[in-house]
Amino acid sequence: MTGQLDRRGVLEALLFVAEEPIPLGKLQEVLGDEDPAVTEASIRELAQRLEGEDRGLMIQEVAGGFRLTTRAEAHPWIQRLQQVKPARLSRAALETLAIIAYKQPITRAEVEAIRGVAVDGVMRTLLERGLIRMLGRKTEAGRPILYGTSPAFLEHFGFKDLGELPSLREIDELIGPPSPESPARSISSAGEDQPVAKTPSQDETRERTESGGSP
Amino acid sequence: MSYQVKLDMFEGPLDLLLHLIREHQIDILDIPIAKITEEYLRYLALMQELDLDVAGEFLLMAATLIHIKSRMLLPPEEVAEGEEVEEEDPRAELVDRLLEYKKFKEAAQTLSLLETEQALLHPRGAPSIAFEVEGPLAISLLELLRAFHDILRRAEVLAPLEITPEELNVGQRIVVLLDRLSVESPIEFTRLFAGSTRRAEIIITFLALLELLRRHLATARQAEPMGPIMIYRHLEPAEAPDETQAGPQPGSQ
Numbered sequence: 446m447t448g449q450l451d452r453r454g455v456l457e458a459l460l461f462v463a464e465e466p467i468p469l470g471k472l473q474e475v476l477g478d479e480d481p482a483v484t485e486a487s488i489r490e491l492a493q494r495l496e497g498e499d500r501g502l503m504i505q506e507v508a509g510g511f512r513l514t515t516r517a518e519a520h521p522w523i524q525r526l527q528q529v530k531p532a533r534l535s536r537a538a539l540e541t542l543a544i545i546a547y548k549q550p551i552t553r554a555e556v557e558a559i560r561g562v563a564v565d566g567v568m569r570t571l572l573e574r575g576l577i578r579m580l581g582r583k584t585e586a587g588r589p590i591l592y593g594t595s596p597a598f599l600e601h602f603g604f605k606d607l608g609e610l611p612s613l614r615e616i617d618e619l620i621g622p623p624s625p626e627s628p629a630r631s632i633s634s635a636g637e638d639q640p641v642a643k644t645p646s647q648d649e650t651r652e653r654t655e656s657g658g659s660p
Numbered sequence: 661m662s663y664q665v666k667l668d669m670f671e672g673p674l675d676l677l678l679h680l681i682r683e684h685q686i687d688i689l690d691i692p693i694a695k696i697t698e699e700y701l702r703y704l705a706l707m708q709e710l711d712l713d714v715a716g717e718f719l720l721m722a723a724t725l726i727h728i729k730s731r732m733l734l735p736p737e738e739v740a741e742g743e744e745v746e747e748e749d750p751r752a753e754l755v756d757r758l759l760e761y762k763k764f765k766e767a768a769q770t771l772s773l774l775e776t777e778q779a780l781l782h783p784r785g786a787p788s789i790a791f792e793v794e795g796p797l798a799i800s801l802l803e804l805l806r807a808f809h810d811i812l813r814r815a816e817v818l819a820p821l822e823i824t825p826e827e828l829n830v831g832q833r834i835v836v837l838l839d840r841l842s843v844e845s846p847i848e849f850t851r852l853f854a855g856s857t858r859r860a861e862i863i864i865t866f867l868a869l870l871e872l873l874r875r876h877l878a879t880a881r882q883a884e885p886m887g888p889i890m891i892y893r894h895l896e897p898a899e900a901p902d903e904t905q906a907g908p909q910p911g912s913q
Binding site: 459461462463490505511513514515516517519520523533534536537539540542543544546547559560561562563599600602603604611613 | 671672673674675715717721757761762763764765766767768769770771772774775777778779780781782783785
């Protein structure tokens with residue numbers, strides 16, 4: 446390995462410089478591991494080390510790769526530093542995106558049939574933001590364009606892959622409780638019993654209701 | 661009153677129908693079509709009176725509802741004795757569409773929760789894409805419209821005397837609302853109409869409010885479904901970071 450750094454240190458450095466999630470295969474290649482399981486084990490070790498109260502980062506498995514991200518608990522401070530509002534999509538955009546995510550590949554006309562309204566404006570916006578992409582053309586009259594979600598979609602919602610979309614049946618149960626149990630999914634869920642940082646109470650719910658001005 | 665308010669965040673006729681179904685606690689599989697059609701048309705009339713840019717889909721749905729209603733009134737077709745023919749429910753297709761739409765509406769809510777969670781994480785490198793913060797209507801336009809509908813109805817019950825035919829316009833009313841919000845914010849939606857008994861006046865106030873929302877000068881929010889709707893004055897984003905909401909103090913070790 447490189448000088449005084451062990452594998453985990455190298456991994457940390459790699460994840461730090463990456464602009465987007467790095468696939469396991471890529472990390473394996475860079476580390477020169479024979480077996481991807483070895484690379485993955487190191488990633489988990491590093492993730493565990495980051496679990497301490499004195500660490501502000503975590504490793505997230507998202508969009509087919511791994512990335513370093515700040516922990517949810519640090520969010521209030523980051524907001525103070527940057528003074529930016531968290532990114533949110535409009536309801537129309539979310540509905541359209543949901544239909545595309547579950548039904549892809551799908552044409553615009555098919556999306557409109559489900560929503561019962563024209564969606565060209567919303568879909569243009571989603572395309573511009575890179576959340577959806579064109580997948581090809583349907584083999585029918587007029588050869589309409591088929592749309593699907595992009596890797597940016599996975600990142601925006603924190604999915605590893607499309608298999609993580611909650612099944613449409615599960616959704617009822619998910620919506621039931623107002624606050625989800627885990628604020629964010631880190632790849633190592635081992636340390637459940639670690640002391641919880643004094644989180645600003647109800648931060649998430651507040652976020653949802655106060656995306657605009659303050660009272 | 662030729663003041664066109666355009667809002668491109670209209671959720672559509674299916675959404676309106678689901679609202680009505682929920683509001684009247686109707687079984688989606690057994691919709692009283694005459695009643696729902698009447699309710700639907702009432703909203704449509706209200707939108708038109710407000711000169712909202714009612715999209716063609718809303719009119720199309722009205723036609724569909726009326727068509728279903730008329731088919732329900734027809735006597736069942738003559739069937740030969742003893743022969744059982746499964747009569748197709750004229751509502752079936754609409755119900756299927758509603759159920760399908762509802763499924764994705766709920767999926768969108770789930771996505772919204774996940775988005776909220778994910779927004780707390782700040783990855784390296786990725787300049788958090790500058791999405792528009794969700795529009796000014798933290799509640800949907802339909803919900804606002806429904807609340808407005810109640811106010812109008814109440815005003816009609818009060819049957820006011822029309823005495824002061826003063827000149828009213830939306831522009832002036834916008835200024836009045838802004839003044840009011842600068843003194844008191846948030847203010848409950850219904851209180852904006854307190855003291856107004858004339859239909860025209862109430863409508864002008866509502867149009868002015870819609871315009872404020874559209875221009876992001878105010879925000880309408882509702883803490884819980886069916887709860888009171890609060891109108892907030894919309895501050896500049898950089899202005900007044902709210903001290904009361906931050907839990908732990910950074911650097912208070």
